Amino acid sequence: MIKSVAIQGIKGSFHHIVSQQYFDTTIIVDECLTFDKVVDSLLNKSCDAAIMAIENSIVGSIIPNYALIDNHQLHIIGEHYLDIQHNLLALPNQSIKDIKEVYSHPMALLQCKEFFKKHPHIKLIEDKDTAEVAQRIQLKQLRGVAAIASGLAAQLFELDILAESIQTIKHNETRFVIVKTANSELSHDEINKASIKFELEHKRGSLASILNVMSDCKLSLTKIQSLPKIETPWKYSFFVDITFDNYKHFNKAKSIMQIMAEDFKILGEYKNARL
Amino acid sequence: MIKSVAIQGIKGSFHHIVSQQYFDTTIIVDECLTFDKVVDSLLNKSCDAAIMAIENSIVGSIIPNYALIDNHQLHIIGEHYLDIQHNLLALPNQSIKDIKEVYSHPMALLQCKEFFKKHPHIKLIEDKDTAEVAQRIQLKQLRGVAAIASGLAAQLFELDILAESIQTIKHNETRFVIVKTANSELSHDEINKASIKFELEHKRGSLASILNVMSDCKLSLTKIQSLPKIETPWKYSFFVDITFDNYKHFNKAKSIMQIMAEDFKILGEYKNARL
Numbered sequence: 393m394i395k396s397v398a399i400q401g402i403k404g405s406f407h408h409i410v411s412q413q414y415f416d417t418t419i420i421v422d423e424c425l426t427f428d429k430v431v432d433s434l435l436n437k438s439c440d441a442a443i444m445a446i447e448n449s450i451v452g453s454i455i456p457n458y459a460l461i462d463n464h465q466l467h468i469i470g471e472h473y474l475d476i477q478h479n480l481l482a483l484p485n486q487s488i489k490d491i492k493e494v495y496s497h498p499m500a501l502l503q504c505k506e507f508f509k510k511h512p513h514i515k516l517i518e519d520k521d522t523a524e525v526a527q528r529i530q531l532k533q534l535r536g537v538a539a540i541a542s543g544l545a546a547q548l549f550e551l552d553i554l555a556e557s558i559q560t561i562k563h564n565e566t567r568f569v570i571v572k573t574a575n576s577e578l579s580h581d582e583i584n585k586a587s588i589k590f591e592l593e594h595k596r597g598s599l600a601s602i603l604n605v606m607s608d609c610k611l612s613l614t615k616i617q618s619l620p621k622i623e624t625p626w627k628y629s630f631f632v633d634i635t636f637d638n639y640k641h642f643n644k645a646k647s648i649m650q651i652m653a654e655d656f657k658i659l660g661e662y663k664n665a666r667l
Numbered sequence: 668m669i670k671s672v673a674i675q676g677i678k679g680s681f682h683h684i685v686s687q688q689y690f691d692t693t694i695i696v697d698e699c700l701t702f703d704k705v706v707d708s709l710l711n712k713s714c715d716a717a718i719m720a721i722e723n724s725i726v727g728s729i730i731p732n733y734a735l736i737d738n739h740q741l742h743i744i745g746e747h748y749l750d751i752q753h754n755l756l757a758l759p760n761q762s763i764k765d766i767k768e769v770y771s772h773p774m775a776l777l778q779c780k781e782f783f784k785k786h787p788h789i790k791l792i793e794d795k796d797t798a799e800v801a802q803r804i805q806l807k808q809l810r811g812v813a814a815i816a817s818g819l820a821a822q823l824f825e826l827d828i829l830a831e832s833i834q835t836i837k838h839n840e841t842r843f844v845i846v847k848t849a850n851s852e853l854s855h856d857e858i859n860k861a862s863i864k865f866e867l868e869h870k871r872g873s874l875a876s877i878l879n880v881m882s883d884c885k886l887s888l889t890k891i892q893s894l895p896k897i898e899t900p901w902k903y904s905f906f907v908d909i910t911f912d913n914y915k916h917f918n919k920a921k922s923i924m925q926i927m928a929e930d931f932k933i934l935g936e937y938k939n940a941r942l
Contacts, residue, residue: 452728452730452892452894498773498793502773516793517790517793594887596882596887597878597882599891600875600878600879600881600882604875604879606875607871610871612869612871613871613874616874616892617892617893618890618892619727628890
């Protein structure tokens with residue numbers, strides 16, 4: 393039974409919104425300012441599960457989070473998609489011209505790059521969390537400073553929305569994963585998606601062979617990424633997401649892939665959130 | 668004949684170092700503060716070629732640069748690998764304790780995350796270029812401010828190195844591509860690497876089929892990445908790098924892949940810089 397969950401950010405953050413949508417509003421959240429702390433909280437058993445952004449429709453994978461899941465032997469037990477809408481928030485009675493500095497998460501700053509090109513007088517400063525800046529503006533009554541954050545943060549911290557939906561690409565969807573230190577407790581009937589990782593000998597055709605096995609076993613590939621192995625530049629691991637109708641098909645492919653690939657690992661078996 | 672090249676950053680930047688190593692020290696550089704401006708310079712014919720970082724051994728692909736090359740129909744005509752060493756630079760007679768703010772490129776800030784965890788009193792601020800901050804510190808005689816930049820920048824702008832090689836992963840290699848608006852002028856004998864892009868119907872086994880063609884035609888895959896299609900979330904394109912011994916093999920695979928894949932495109936044919 394999952395009663396508490398670690399999130400990146402504080403209440404009002406996008407991770408908080410995901411916790412309420414995936415579980416419900418009674419879930420206890422452990423507010424962590426970095427993904428490293430999210431994982432620490434899970435490993436220290438301060439919470440039952442954790443939520444981590446893993447992929448965004450604009451910038452692609454959030455590679456350091458793949459590494460955290462992989463290195464700490466975490467298990468993905470679910471996924472959730474959220475449409476991210478960024479807003480520019482500040483104390484009331486100010487216009488954009490009054491804003492001199494914007495503090496936000498690097499990802500949020502990147503996603504709103506075009507908007508700020510039109511306002512070159514604003515200095516962009518990296519911060520740990522989107523919502524925490526909103527909270528700080530309210531607590532310290534900071535004028536001339538704005539946050540990039542959710543509508544929920546505007547509500548919680550009583551800030552005005554100076555500009556709505558300021559991200560460059562209006563449809564800006566992020567995929568989050570729910571992770572635990574133990575495997576999912578879903579039955580095989582409920583599982584229809586998996587995330588796997590493997591390494592291959594650098595030999596012609598080796599990836600094609602693995603993908604042929606997946607295809608022969610009726611698995612559909614929804615994502616593939618070759619990733620540089622940290623500390624071994626230009627040797628790549630593969631991170632792959634697959635969907636299937638029948639767990640038996642996955643099980644069969646798994647037993648073959650385990651023999652064919654080096655360092656084969658299942659990062660998680662869960663329910664596809666996009667049906 | 669390439670006489671001038673657009674680089675991201677000013678003299679002393681890592682792109683400047685690449686321009687000197689790939690061409691020579693007589694190459695004329697057009698200093699651009701963003702990758703968008705690098706591409707503009709090339710499209711306006713203000714320069715003959717441009718240099719763009721495309722991949723890093725720690726954080727993976729620099730996805731927005733793939734999009735720039737793809738969207739503006741640029742051609743990759745060469746590649747170059749550089750070992751990136753970040754240093755903390757400031758005016759003489761200061762220690763790390765005196766530094767209150769560090770301005771640098773977001774990628775450099777990310778790569779030095781662990782170093783700055785040990786110095787939490789320093790505020791990290793995003794800037795456009797690594798070397799330009801070093802230049803500004805010298806011009807405006809900014810005390811209490813540091814840059815993260817190359818040894819070349821320390822030399823050019825007469826700054827002290829407060830800390831050397833401050834990136835988290837000591838081996839930090841970046842792959843740069845040299846792009847032009849026209850195709851490479853290399854002969855087929857000199858070409859042994861290509862970057863291609865394609866889309867596939869979301870059908871089971873479609874990627875495996877393409878990889879089988881590559882393997883049958885004796886192409887080796889050095890990189891694969893499924894990328895979200897901007898404005899069409901969760902529909903993916905594939906970016907693939909391949910190497911080969913004989914251009915005829917690549918030509919054969921190309922004619923088959925053009926029929927099999929949607930929107931098949933060659934981003935460049937060039938000489939493998941890692942032999």
